[in-house]
């Protein structure tokens with residue numbers, strides 16, 4: 019914030035600037051600002067939610083006579099957009115520079131500050147500003163930075179090399195993963211044709227966890243607790259659920275198959291469901307906001323989450339399981355470290371209470387792929403053969419994609435396996451003793467035979483339905 023230099027006393031003397039954003043000597047004094055005027059830079063405007071032309075009320079901050087000193091100031095630091103690092107800096111040097119620049123300035127929780135240091139612009143957000151003498155007041159936490167203030171610098175793991183030795187706040191993604199490389203990552207996980215859908219799913223499900231902790235708190239973001247992936251059989255729901263977990267910085271997911279739980283004895287099913295949440299509860303108690311994320315995948319949730327009162331015979335058992343599941347999911351309201359992924363191809367059978375806000379609230383349909391998606395799935399499924407030069411040049415995957423309208427990802431994957439079986443059979447027919455060690459090559463002919471066979475199968479299963 020700028021003002022005419024005669025308008026306010028120097029900080030620490032008489033008056034205080036609440037948000038002194040840039041104390042660079044040349045920038046402090048903006049000659050265009052006259053007496054009686056205040057100037058804000060873009061960073062302050064963003065923080066205060068002010069645009070050019072807005073009318074704002076400004077109150078003079080009268081500091082209390084004592085108890086203004088901060089005992090702790092925790093800041094999250096990032097490089098400002100477009101700023102490139104010339105040289106990594108040590109966290110201890112960064113802290114020294116920050117204190118030197120902003121000594122005796124007032125800081126407020128969530129405030130944005132720019133620090134220019136070592137040729138870079140650092141964007142700092144106040145994550146915590148604790149007073150030496152805490153007051154029970156609803157007013158935002160605010161106090162003066164002193165040499166005695168403990169200053170903690172936190173960075174995301176991707177910034178850890180730029181500010182060496184700073185504390186690292188957990189990223190929702192595992193080390194080395196970046197959303198920009200999602201397509202490559204999915205190919206390496208053998209998933210084809212779903213990049214944009216998985217990109218959207220990640221943003222919807224984990225958007226609140228993708229921003230830094232201070233920003234999530236500032237924006238009052240609530241974490242999504244659970245998501246349902248629904249759609250026809252073989253469309254890749256389980257594959258997506260498992261693969262997303264591989265991109266996250268989370269504990270190994272607990273994968274539960276619904277039918278296994280229903281087959282358990284009376285009482286055992288409920289115990290099993292309760293036990294699934296144990297580790298997350300313990301971690302939350304022990305580590306609070308620093309706890310790892312725990313993911314539970316309920317595969318085929320329709321078998322444990324049926325509408326209550328709908329099942330004949332074993333209804334009491336089924337209803338008790340749903341009740342237990344609801345109780346446990348409701349218990350997670352207090353837990354920020356848990357995420358549920360449920361899959362089903364019978365969303366219509368599920369108890370609606372399970373799907374309400376705060377429970378399994380995000381519902382995403384996973385459908386069969388279009389032609390382009392089918393081609394990409396075929397690309398992924400034949401990748402190993404291509405890399406080993408065992409895919410004949412006559413194989414036209416685009417043509418196969420064109421001929422497989424209505425095929426699921428699962429059917430396409432088994433089409434490739436079947437083609438391989440045909441190729442293998444041909445080799446064995448030619449050389450029953452396998453005297454000549456030769457690797458089998460996949461040709462278009464193998465694919466066409468497999469296509470014929472899978473069409474017959476598809477027809478039969480449609481007739482049976």
Ligand SMILES: Nc1ncnc2c1ncn2[C@@H]1O[C@H](COP(=O)(O)OP(=O)(O)OP(=O)(O)O)[C@@H](O)[C@H]1O
Nearest residue numbers: 208209210251252253254255256257363427428431
């Ligand atoms: N997009 C895809 N890319 C590559 N392979 C796929 C894709 N979708 C499905 N598959 C293949 O199909 C198999 C079965 O998929 P998955 O079990 O995830 O389907 P699902 O929708 O959960 O089926 P169901 O509803 O019957 O449980 C996968 O293991 C994989 O081999």
